[in-house]
Each structure stands twice: as C-alpha cells, then as structure tokens.
Amino acid sequence: MASVYRSLSGTKSKEGATSEKGNDDRPKNRQRLLILSSRGVTYRHRHLLSDLYSLLPHSRKDAKLDTKTHLNQLNELADLYNCNNVMFFETRKGKDLYVWLSKPPNGPTIKFHCQNVHTMEELNFTGNCLKGSRSILSFDKTFDGQAHTRVIKEMFTHVFGVPQSSRKVKPFVDHVMAFTMTEGKIWIRCYQIIETEASKKDKSSSDSTTTTTTPTLKTPSSTGHGETNISLIEVGPRFVLTPIVILEGSFGGPVIYENREFVSPNQIRSDLRRKKAGRYNSRAEGALEAKVRKRDLGLRTGEGRRTVDELDSRRVFA
Template identity: 40%
Template sequence: MGKKRKHAESEPTEPSKKDESAPERPKRTLLGWKHKVDEESEQNDADSARFRNKEKVLATCSRRIVFRYRHLMLNVVSLLPHCKKDNKVESKESKGATLNELVELKSCSSCLFFECRKQKDLYLWMSKCPNGPSVKFLVNAVHTMEELKLTGNHLKGSRPILTFSSNFDKDPHWKLLKEMITQAHYWLVSQFLKTNLMAIECSLEQLGLANQFAMIFGTPKDHRKAKPYHDHVFVFSIVDDHIWFRNYQISAPHNSTDKVDRGGLDKMTLVEVGPRFCLNPIKIFGGSFGGPTLYENPFYISPNQIRAMEKKQKAGKFVKKVKAKTRRKMHEQLNPLEPDEFSDLWKEQ
C-alpha cells in the first residue's frame, strides 16, 4: 500500500475588487430599468422636441360615382403612399359627422372626399379633421392615367417635390390653400391668419388647429411605405382662378458618360405621368366639412346654372320656330290670295 498523498492546503481566495472607474449598472425590475442613464433621457428629450410629421390621409368617395371619377380617386391614392382608401359613403347632409368619425376610426388626420352628383359633376372636399379647416372644389377637365397613356413612369411610393406658381402668394385665400396642401407649423399659420385674414374676423382658436396644419399631397419623410428619395414633381399652377394639377417624372441619364453631376440640372428633363385635373375653389370653411365661411368664390357658377342656360338657348331655337309659324299664319290671314281666273279652265263641265 502506498502512502496517501497529502492534499495541498488551499489558499484563501481574495474577494474581487470592484472597478470604481466603471459606472455601476442600474438595477433591473420586472417593469424595466429602475434608473435610466442620463444620456438616454437627454436623447429622448431631444427626440420629443423634434417635429415628426405623422400625417395620414383618408380617401373615399360617394355612392353612385362614375367610373372615370373613381379611377381618378384610385390614381390619387396610388400617388400618395400615406393615403388610406375606405368604402363609399352616402352623400347626405350628415356626411360631415360620418366622415369625421371614419377619419378618427382609421387613425387619420386629413380627408379627401370625392363627391359625385347627378353622375355628372365631381366635387372634392379637402379637410383637416376633426377641427378644420376644409375646402370644397369643383373638379373639371379630368384625365386619368389610363386615358392619357403617357410615357412618364416613376417609382411607386417615392416622395414628390411640390411646386407652386407665384400666384399663390398674391391673395390670402390662395396662401391658405397652399398651406393646406403643404406643411406648416402652428406659429406660421397663426401669424398668417392674424395678418391676412383679419377682414374675415377669423382667429386661430375658431379654426381649432393643432401643432401642424395639414400635409395632404406631401409625403412624410420617414413614412414606412415611402421611398427615401424624390423622382417626380407635383405642379400646382393658377390659371383663370383655377388650380391646375400636373405630375411629372424627373428623368436623368444613367450612362457613365452622361451621368449628371450633383446639382447639375442641364441634363435633367421632365416627362409627364398623369393624371390631370382642374380644381375650381367654391368655399373655404373654418370647420371640418362645414362651419363658418372664410372665403367664397365670387366668380363661381354652379354646373346646374350652366346647364339651365344651355337649355334656354336650345329652347330659344324652338321658340323662334313657333313664333315664325304664328307670324306666317297671321300674314296669310291678313293677305289672302286673289282668285285665279284660270282656275276653272280645265275642270270638266
């Protein structure tokens, strides 16, 4: 039997010293970290202070709409990645409350309502829900993408560049429409209303605007369905007190020899994509789909009045024919023909 090996005496281990230079890790509970780091809190404060556009647009139409106008609505929805399409709504007097409720249910902030009447006339409501303002347009000269068949083609979901003619800065109501189409902050709109709409006696509290006014045709920067670059242009121009809309693709050569330098616009061209339509403003309201009237177009003539005038002109032709017949009868009665002396010559005796 060999001798048992003696076990070496185990040296006592010294407790590990904490590194005083490293920051102490915050305690964690079931609900998360108990004490957040100061840097994270500062970063969150900076993120909260930064403005984020969360604009969402609800697009819908009225019942008994014509297929051309429905195709126009679908073209507009395809151009706006931050737009949602909903079912048709009955065009009644209570449509404003219904649309405001739909916008709230769909978590949207603006609404585009295509209202068709008599299967002939198309009206477009552009509203900031639920407090307003809202604008009512008459849509003329409608040409959809399927009708035009143009050569322009841009990527679906890309962000557009909005351009406006210089006429938008002349009158107050055009400035208001420009701000409704694009984005404006609270202080900008309040300053605009105080300076330009004083004659209308409309204040910012009556309009009930939130931190931003509206951004309907401009796609938000960080939207999940939007592409992070621009390759087409939305053009809004005023001609004869009407707003004309055009959509153009920004075409640039992709060859290595003809490659466009940064900031070089000489080789860029615009190719029209579509659709085309013309907006005739009727009224601007202080609320959503109603409220106090801020502006009324004095040159607006309803399509019913135009059709009535055309019918009167057509009816005037018929009235002229009837009057001519009565004049002819009166002339024949006043001027009877003399008896012919040869009238009985060939009669059989």
C-alpha cells in the same frame, strides 16, 4: 444588410437614435390621408381616386359613403382610422365631381369643382415613377398673393406632401407635383424626374442652339464623374380644380371665403336648355305670324276675305 444600409445611408441604429431622442427638437410631419367617394361615381372618377391613392403612400382608401348630406360623419371615420386629412369625392347627377379637402376635427374645409379629368391609364404617358416614393411639391407664386390662396396652398401641402416617417414610404424622391393657378383655376400635373449622365455628344450639342421637348437642367454628378442632365416627363393624372367655398370647421361652420365668379354646372345646363327653347319659340312665333299675314292677304284658300279688284274678270265681264 441592415447595418450596411445604415452605414451607407448615414442613419443611426436604434440605440443611437434613442440616446439622442431628447436632443432632436425638429418638428415631425405626421400626416395621414383618408380617401373615399360617394355613391354614383363614374369609372373616370374611380380611376382618378385610384391614381391618387397610388401616388400618396400615406393615404388610406375606404368604402363609399352612403350619404351626401351628413358629411360630418367623415370626422368620425377619420378619427376611427387615425387620419388628420380627408379627401372626399362627391358626385352629383352622375357627371359633376366635387372634391372636399378637410382637416378634421377642427378644420378648415375647402370645396372644389373638378374638371378636365384624365387618368394615367387614359393618357398612357412614358413616365413611370416608383410606387411609394415621395414627391416634390411645386407651387406657382400666385398662391402667395391672397389670403385664401395661402390657405389652399397649406392644405395642399398637408394633403399631397408625403411625410418622411410614413409606414409605406420609400426613401426616394423621383417625381414632382406641380400646382399652377390661372384665371381662378388650379391646374395639377405630375412629372417624373429623370437623371442621365451627360455624354460627350450632349456636351458638344449644348454649345449649339437646339430645342428640346422636355426641360433639362445640368447639375454636377453626386459621384463626381461629370455632369448629369435632369429632365421631367409627365406621368399623370391631369385634373383642374376650381375653389368654391372655404369653411372654418371640418365639413361645417361659417363660410370664410366664397368664389363669386363660380357658376354651377346645373346653371350652365339650364341656360343652354333655355337658350334652345328660346330659339324654338322664336321660330314657332315667326311661322304663326307668316300664316296670319298670308290669311290677311287672302293667299290661303278658305281663310279670310279677299278684296276684289276693279279689273277682276268677275267685275269686267259681269
């Protein structure tokens, strides 16, 4: 069966591959990814990590890291497991998720704030891509506009791009990972590629104006028996990344980019608490001023002096 598969797929045997090994000068994509998290992750963050691990066959999952301050230990872990990419999930206060992407041992390192996390099990979409298959990376043209966005795009290419020579990869490309940048945030979506042969009803309906829920594309069939409709169905997961800083080294070094518009969730919660406290203080001060005003007018019994009017009964009938 192996010879039949090689003859149909067009691959060469080991003898032929070794004979032409010296003539093959194409660069090989040798990327391995280490995925791990810190202590205190929630169930949603843990399921997101599992979803990414299932979508990336060139990744390796490790146990939780005990420290949040000495992140340079991740370089030693990556060297131990022979990985040249690291994805680290750091959780703060059991609610805020930060994603670190690094290229050990020389860097760079990008820190993101992860929001709007929705896992595959939670979304329950109808799309279902093959486990271990490769993906097509689709980037928005906004990534080519600035220097730091080009660095982010290159990092995403190394982390999410599954190499063809990976050990667990299967020879199929059946899903697309889309990266879209709007308002300084990166929206990540995953879609399954579905190919169906166009029937006569589809050809007749294509002549009339109709609306479809999923984008479709007509391409000539590889078997030569007509056209095929290519559509995309979302698989999941969904999450949004906000870049914070880019470091020159691997989990350290000088800062080469900093997002000045980013506001930490701790600051947002502090402002909300201060706003609520301000409303309470204003109400308390208003109540105190009302009491003082009533006391000055003599409307409170036993407090303040009440001025006696000339027409008061105590003066008229004195």
